[in-house]
Amino acid sequence: MAQARPAEKTDTRSEARAETERLILDAAERVFAEHGFGGATMQAIAVASGLPKANLHYYFATKETLYRRVVERIFTIWLEAADSFETSASPEAALRRYITRKMDLSRSHRYGSKVWANEVMQGAPIIQDYLETTLRDWTETRIALIERWIASGAIRPVEPRWLLYMIWATTQHYADFAHQIETLNGGRALSDAQWQDATDTVCAVILRGIGLDAGGRA
């Protein structure tokens, strides 16, 4: 089945295609993030990507297809971050790494986080199956892990779910409510130092909150 060698040139083509798709996906992510699925218009995405509207439909048949691809891309990134919650590490290392990674994501992928929030707020019409399979499985292994930590006395007893929700909520808040945070920061985006400090604080409060007397802050 393998073609003789049309590889080189074909790669150039498909590479260009992939690049255009990424351009569109990036623009779509921003527009969907700021207006939700229903509020976003293909015209707005066209303008944001600098392409004519008809071109969008050449790459993505319908608005829903495009939206689906945006959401799937975000979920993939989320999964990568999820891996940083290693089941092998010590409680402190695992949590600190995971929280830090999620804070980084909130800074680098603000729009992705907003699209996710929007999707869930609308009842997850597109990603319900992910929630029920991948996310649920991931969550259950981490719950079991946290329960072992508790049983071994490494951390204080807490319902693991509420702890996970607290981590998700706090870290994602810095992306989803970035506008509010910036307004309360005198209209300026958080500086590198402020991000670092916020990350440290989130780690410190949560770790200490569950009985791990963290080193970090005084």
Next chain:
Amino acid sequence: MAQARPAEKTDTRSEARAETERLILDAAERVFAEHGFGGATMQAIAVASGLPKANLHYYFATKETLYRRVVERIFTIWLEAADSFETSASPEAALRRYITRKMDLSRSHRYGSKVWANEVMQGAPIIQDYLETTLRDWTETRIALIERWIASGAIRPVEPRWLLYMIWATTQHYADFAHQIETLNGGRALSDAQWQDATDTVCAVILRGIGLDAGGRA
């Protein structure tokens, strides 16, 4: 200027009017929460409220007027909750009361919280002035208060902003991400006991996290 006594009957009128307005506002809150401003349609709100679309426009001239009223109503409720963060109480009492109140609100006003989240995620086109005035002022007095707590050694040193964001994020998460939480709860809404436990956990982790060794959980 006071009319002789058309009060009784006029009140019946304006009472009926207020009731219809509330009916519409409730329906609109749900639809705006689940679809955002752009994604919501007057037709959908009409169906949700059981009124013909033309009737909505009799009470609220435009979609934007209606949305504005919905957002203002939510902000009022938020302000009432904000009052529970008393400047006179002890750190532990003030925080515990405030967190509990916000958790209650997340349960009783899920849709309002979502509308607020949507509005902020879209860059607060309608309520930017509230953020810059009322919210900023409120925040600054609480920051000053928390700084006094720190100076007096009542709590560990933390940047007050990050602490406030943590409280907002965690409590509002239970409203905004209710669908995800319910999916991970086997598709069922949280029970009374679960709400109580979640509230206790949030209080306990945050309070202990800032150095207040709370009584609550073991």
Next chain:
DNA sequence: AACAGAGTTGACCATGCAGTCAAGTTTCTT
């Protein structure tokens, strides 16, 4: 050079939208 297929695009179309309106009904006043 010439052909094929991928990619581009302005013009177009059917649908659904916010908002209007005029003809009604109901409620209050006198």
Next chain:
DNA sequence: AAGAAACTTGACTGCATGGTCAACTCTGTT
């Protein structure tokens, strides 16, 4: 009783939207 004002509502309108299409250009192959 009768008139006025508040309220109700089906039918309508102009416009923006998602999606289509046919004509076009560009790129790689033979």
